[in-house]
Amino acid sequence: MVLKLYDYWRSSASYRLRIALEMKGVAYESIEVDLHPDVRAHQSDAYRRLNPQMRVPAIEVDGEVIGQSMAIMEWIDETWPEPSLFPADSVARLKARAFANTIACDVHPLNNPSVLKILKDDFGANKAALSGWYADWITRGFAALEAQTPALETPFLFGDEPTIAEICLVPQVYNARRFEVDLSEFPRLVTVDAACQNHAAFQAASPEAVKPA
Amino acid sequence: MVLKLYDYWRSSASYRLRIALEMKGVAYESIEVDLHPDVRAHQSDAYRRLNPQMRVPAIEVDGEVIGQSMAIMEWIDETWPEPSLFPADSVARLKARAFANTIACDVHPLNNPSVLKILKDDFGANKAALSGWYADWITRGFAALEAQTPALETPFLFGDEPTIAEICLVPQVYNARRFEVDLSEFPRLVTVDAACQNHAAFQAASPEAVKPA
Numbered sequence: 001m002v003l004k005l006y007d008y009w010r011s012s013a014s015y016r017l018r019i020a021l022e023m024k025g026v027a028y029e030s031i032e033v034d035l036h037p038d039v040r041a042h043q044s045d046a047y048r049r050l051n052p053q054m055r056v057p058a059i060e061v062d063g064e065v066i067g068q069s070m071a072i073m074e075w076i077d078e079t080w081p082e083p084s085l086f087p088a089d090s091v092a093r094l095k096a097r098a099f100a101n102t103i104a105c106d107v108h109p110l111n112n113p114s115v116l117k118i119l120k121d122d123f124g125a126n127k128a129a130l131s132g133w134y135a136d137w138i139t140r141g142f143a144a145l146e147a148q149t150p151a152l153e154t155p156f157l158f159g160d161e162p163t164i165a166e167i168c169l170v171p172q173v174y175n176a177r178r179f180e181v182d183l184s185e186f187p188r189l190v191t192v193d194a195a196c197q198n199h200a201a202f203q204a205a206s207p208e209a210v211k212p213a
Numbered sequence: 214m215v216l217k218l219y220d221y222w223r224s225s226a227s228y229r230l231r232i233a234l235e236m237k238g239v240a241y242e243s244i245e246v247d248l249h250p251d252v253r254a255h256q257s258d259a260y261r262r263l264n265p266q267m268r269v270p271a272i273e274v275d276g277e278v279i280g281q282s283m284a285i286m287e288w289i290d291e292t293w294p295e296p297s298l299f300p301a302d303s304v305a306r307l308k309a310r311a312f313a314n315t316i317a318c319d320v321h322p323l324n325n326p327s328v329l330k331i332l333k334d335d336f337g338a339n340k341a342a343l344s345g346w347y348a349d350w351i352t353r354g355f356a357a358l359e360a361q362t363p364a365l366e367t368p369f370l371f372g373d374e375p376t377i378a379e380i381c382l383v384p385q386v387y388n389a390r391r392f393e394v395d396l397s398e399f400p401r402l403v404t405v406d407a408a409c410q411n412h413a414a415f416q417a418a419s420p421e422a423v424k425p426a
Contacts, residue, residue, distance in 0.1 A: 061307065066308060066311050067315075068318065070318065072307065078303060090288065090292065091275055094284055097284035098284040101281040104318055105317055105318055110323070110328065118349075144267075148265055
């Protein structure tokens with residue numbers, strides 16, 4: 001049975017799972033949940049019944065829809081172990097997960113459209129204030145990650161192949177560029193992103209590659 | 214060698230790791246990083262050098278300090294496998310991680326003190342607005358979790374023992390109560406929290422149990 005992925009081309013958490021599935025060579029059916037502000041399909045009653053969290057991505061397993069990209073990533077790796085999304089060494093695996101979670105827990109949640117909407121509607125944030133907020137969380141997170149990233153001796157952060165760290169980094173860099181966040185202070189992160197742009201799985205999973213016509 | 218945990222009694226992400234370590238019966242040395250607004254030890258130069266993310270919890274492994282509670286939780290489980298912090302069944306494991314990540318990614322990051330400070334300083338949020346924001350993210354997250362939680366047939370969410378799901382739930386319920394968030398709509402979550410309050414690991418790890426004299 002083909003895996004069903006509730007997906008949106010521009011959702012960076014969905015983008016993570018598309019990369020993971022492409023790295024594994026796992027075929028999946030993408031079911032579009034249109035997050036565009038004029039559509040908000042994730043807030044429809046139909047989608048709420050499927051996924052009370054009203055977010056993407058989500059997958060269907062045993063007839064149930066389950067969300068949370070980082071949990072799904074672990075399940076993907078357990079279900080299709082090769083190639084692993086994690087370094088082989090225990091401490092490297094800890095570092096890769098910590099790198100990924102700095103993005104998934106400390107950056108991405110703050111810049112979710114639902115947060116920006118509340119800032120605008122309830123806190124009177126104008127466009128400049130929203131851009132400042134958006135850039136600030138990326139800059140804080142990336143500054144910590146850049147400081148923790150050693151000079152690269154391999155093409156990717158943890159060796160010759162990308163791991164969960166790059167799977168979370170690349171969609172966040174995509175968001176940063178989309179919102180014109182200055183990345184000049186993060187040369188190592190930019191170098192890793194560039195290496196990923198030449199990797200077939202990252203290419204096939206990119207927003208531009210999967211954007212509906 | 215005893216594991217060093219950079220810890221703060223009231224940090225709910227630190228509380229998660231204390232529970233995990235108590236469940237495993239792993240002795241650890243708690244190194245206090247005082248997050249109190251009058252102290253802000255996490256923002257000191259000394260701590261920044263150790264952990265550029267300037268957050269707790271963090272652990273010291275092989276002479277390096279590494280943060281991110283959810284990454285550390287996976288490392289703890291890999292390093293001391295028994296008793297597991299995860300359900301044995303693959304789909305249950307996915308659900309437990311998804312439950313935990315709903316808190317770790319969708320609730321907790323929005324209510325971090327660093328976020329509240331920006332809302333106050335840069336967006337002019339008064340006390341009522343901050344309380345509303347705080348309660349709103351907990352309520353959204355808990356509403357989704359309550360809707361996804363079946364009628365309990367076991368003492369805990371995934372069987373006879375707590376898992377990563379309860380390890381994330383209980384500290385978030387603690388925060389909710391501390392900020393007087395109404396939990397009356399979440400009877401299943403409250404029942405699970407009550408079961409955990411009778412569990413020795415949760416008791417030993419609680420803020421009150423570890424609060425400095």
